[in-house]
Amino acid sequence: MKPLFSFRSSAEAPQKLDVAIGLSAKLASYVIVDAVAGNPVELSFFEIDNWNQNTVSAFLDHFSAHSEYSSVQVSYASPQHTLLPISKYEKKALQNQLQLTFPFQPNSILLQESYADCQFYLGYLVPATIFKAVESKFPACQIKHSFKSMFNNLPANNLTSTIFIEVGIQQLDLLVFRAGQLVFCGTFQYTTEQDALYFLLKICQEYSFELTEVRLQLSGLIDHSSKLYAELSSYFLNVTFRTNSKDWTLTNYPSHYFTLLTNSLPCVS
Helix, strand or coil, X not given: CEEEEEEECCCCCCCCEEEEEEECCCEEEEEEEECCCXXXXXXXXXXXXXXXXXXXXXXXXXXXXXXXXXXXXXXXCCCCEEEEEHHHCCHHHHHHHHHHHCCCCCCEEEEEEEEHHHCEEEEEEEEHHHHHHHHHHCCCCEEEEHHHHHHCCCCCCCCCCEEEEEECCCEEEEEEEXXXXXXXXXXXXXXXHHHHHXXXXXXHHHCCCXXXXXXXXXXECCCCCCHHHHHHHHXXXXXXXXXXXXXCHHHCCCHHHHHHHHHHCCCCC
């Protein structure tokens, strides 16, 4: 587990704290905020080589046993997911579709959740090692797919030809809107920045987006100096960073790094 960056406030810790945790195949992160004022108290991001019991334990050890958390929200960016329209939803049908798409997953736990506004159910897999350890550490936590947080705080209108992209480590999570309607919700794991660019160009071709008109809204681990940003901005004219409902200036890190985590906190959910 490789530390990427962190922050801890020098102010006295407030009595009520909220925690947002973000996990994916190669990334682990958390933010702790004042549950009342919303100010950042502590945060850390880590690159993960391989999730195992030791890795999970090392990550969870960052949370003090002496602290009391008002809420703990966990977002897991599972690439192993499938969608089923609400009109065709049955719990067993979604489970069968997921198992057909991703067979032989004996060490994973299947979770399901509804996205009523977009008329679909999502089924996804979480490694049992992560799921059980997190639930043991935080029995009252809420575990959801990262798509839930991505959907929070979307603009109320003007979602024509817009792609929201959460950038992790060699992973993109996407929400694609055309004419105000969600047309794609998915994950792409990549090796090089050119791979990621090619995938986005294919998305634009699939949904007849003009490169001069489509808008990319970026959040996560990307900034103006990133190789991925350079690739994207060389093809797409409208590339911006997604706004954040909280002020992260105190941390000296760009606020869009924390958009996904902010959106999972109870005050914005």
